[in-house]
Amino acid sequence: MNILLIEINPFIPPSTPISIAYIAAFLRWHGFHVNIMNIGENTPFSLHLLSSYICDFKPGLVGFSTYQRNILSVIGLANYIKSSDPKIKIAIGGPQATFMPSSALQPMGSIDYICREEGETALLNIALAIRDGIDNTVISGSSCKCEDGLFYDGPSVEAYSDLDRYPSPYLHNDLIDFSNLEEAILFTSRGCPYGCVFCYTPNAFKRKVRFHSIERVIEEIEWIYRKGIKKFWFADPSFSINIDRIDRLMEEVLRKNLKIHIWLETRADLVNNELVKKMKAAGVYLVAYGLESASKKVLEGLKKNISLNDMRRAIKLTQKNGIDVELFTQYGLPHENFGDAMKTLQFLKDNDVKIRGNSNSQQMQVYFGTDVFNSCQEYGVRPLERDMPAYMSIGRQYETEYLSSDDLKKIRLIWEKESLDGVKRKVS
């Protein structure tokens, strides 16, 4: 059976479709013929091209990476694909899908499945069910609409605890086309043990962290390096959650004399001078830390369990070692007032962090699966729109007990005015 996986982000340049590439590699390993369609800003794409592609490739299953920002495109593509051949099954996965209510299947029309668990296993179960002709039953790891017109949630499926059991999206594959990509995105781990209330990851990964072996990561880096890519973006939520492991990884990069440039994000309390020094030697040019807010009161309410002193120390030692620092910050956070928001801006200035790239602040986005979404009243968050389609979360359409829409707009404009690059964030 042919499976088509689609990543569509018409507002940003195409980047490595790493998540669906993992899934594609896994499904191929299980004998399916899988192709990836990666559509970004300026990727030539039309209804005619889509129609020709579907006609030529004849997929039995189409999967989409789904985010709040691309949901309209996903629904539109799904509707067209379904209308061109009603037998094609359509599944969505990704951060917007995991905790989306099952009732959203109704307004989304052509979507047959919502993946609830790790993409590889959830989509494999769907693919196997379609192949074996039992796709009208409840499938583990996903929700679906059955013949009786009702929505059903399948039982959980256990994800692999050893990430190396998932085949590499890079090695022995032609899944990723590097011709238009500047850098490679890699994961060395998945999940995060912390419980930040604004983040979807703790609930999605049940606060567990799983790892790839250092050997596998190095093998991937070397393979990509040989393809001529020298910039690497490590997308782990907390890259140095295990300091010894990262020390070994940096050591290996140095030992193999790989001249690469690394961007990574981690927590301010997960670095020390020795590690940062080694990171610098191995080619790390930028470390992004999640500050969120420089108001002690607000920060404590986010349950991030990090102090402003940790943050100052980490920034200082990173800068001292010649590595640039980015700080992820947000405004419109629970229990934050206008003065608190301004403290965050001042913190960046006081610590010589340039307001550009990912250091441009953004309003908190209230996504499905976050504690703030689940208990928005408790966090003082008031959604502005009651008629939102069921597949949309609150996002940024809210006010808080202390910040009105006008306040939030004012804060945004202040940050925009301070931005050195016209607000060019890379991570949202």
Added chain:
Amino acid sequence: MPQGSIRKLYLIMDRGSGYSSQEFQEYFTGLFPYLDISADIYLIAEDMARDFPRVRETIKQIALFLKRYSFYRINIHPVHPLPFEDLLKGIYNDFFQIINPFNREGYLHQSVSRIMILPILVAEEKDDVGLLNRCLDFLRDRLMVPSIYIPGDASTGGIKGIVRSDKERIYLELTGGDKLERLMNTLGVHSVFDELMTWANAPVKGSLRGCPSIVLREKDGDIYNCFKTAPSKQSVSNLYSMNSLSDLSMTFETHENNRNDCLNCAVESLSLMKDTLRINDREKEAFSISFHLGMELVKQEDYDGALEHFDRVLTGHTDFEDMGTILLSKALCHLRRNENEKAMVTLEEAERHIPSSAMIYYYKGLCEFGLRDYIEAIDRLQDALKMGYDRLPLGDVYFYAGLSHINIEEYGDGLAMMNRAEEFFTEKSPLYYYMGLCYLGMRDLDAALDYLKKALVCKPQKENLSSIHFYLGLCYKEMGRHEDALLDLKRARDTEEGRKDIHNLMGYCYFKLKEYDDAIQSFMRTVEIDPNSAIDYANIGVNLREKGEIEKAIPMFKKALGLDPSIGFARKHLAEIAEEPS
């Protein structure tokens, strides 16, 4: 899978008496599946009061298409002279009603509307700034980002500052032709410039592609795949006469592959946009584009064009952030044009912006090499190697260091450098050739022969063949194997007949083999090539004397001495002849 999609569509609404509006709409909507999912459609109308019903119908059709396919986003730019204020308000209130459901959809999905109306108002001499301002505010209030088009004969007084954001534009008319053609061409140049800007800002730059746009004339349904071809009526297809729309896709692909002057068009757009950028406060963008265009022209080996762009940035934008890179590339252009002194001056300047750059030292090495100061060249190339840089072309650095050593007859060092260069080269023939020369210089003739033969086997460039055979001949000659030498020298001669050194060496070998007639013939050819070659006249004399043709030999020796009195052996032969009994 067919490639490509229509990113920009210019519809010239010049309907004459031909097809009805309904027929046109039916055919026109057939184009929609070929539009890119993020497309811009320009509706160019000469008289909005007259053309409004057709413009409205077109916008309605686009809205219907978007309603059906929610992965599409289209910007519609009605382009028309400013009508009466009330009429404009009525028209755009009407358009607003069509697009308003999309504004609501955008709000609910926390995204911008999938259909945007971005009017381009042609301001004529009679339109005062107050009226313009009122109209623009009216449009802004309805979330329609307006732009102003200033015809060539209209004044720009009071216009600067009328737009309020970088999304609002002032279009200054750029080209000639009739009214609609001028509009079309000006928008086309802007479009090319926008594509150029997107390309310049992209983190990974492929080759500069042609603008993915088409022009459609409502009057006759003619379709053009380039705004420049529209005035000359070179249409690629016709909306009404195509058998099927899939023909259209094939037609575009064929014409897409035939585009060959897009880079020139891009370069031209940059200079045409000069005043427009100034009035829009976007001059810095032009410098950024000039920088990237210059780099692209370097890749295409158009060093004159590249230098022009680099100089534009260097003179116009003295605090350009990539000053070091631009100076480095400028130096490369000078180097490729053999302007070594200019290259060196540029590199000194570049060094002030990027100190300790291995690339600068590499280029300095090449300059010194070009200036034939081989000792300096070796030092600079060694400096580059010491600094280290992952993009330094190591193979070339070792190669030029090796060549520099060879040029000052340090054959051992030259050989060592060529050995290091070997791992970086896939085309090894030049390396083996120079390694052969090193062994020859070191008098290891067997090794020299081996490497020169390897150079021959590794598919050398045609222009290098004669040199390889020549040095093979020289090796054999040094080994005393004159017949073998002649075999290679003849091959060298057959490849490059006009080389004096080949004929000279052949003459020498024939002489050694006592084949004096052939020797004389070879030396005669050398003096034909170089009539001032004193030594070869003397060589002819020697061979004639060996043949016993003393009378013919004497003038040859005299000629040689006349050209170069220091040729001792000619004088010696003359003296011996004089002493011989007559």
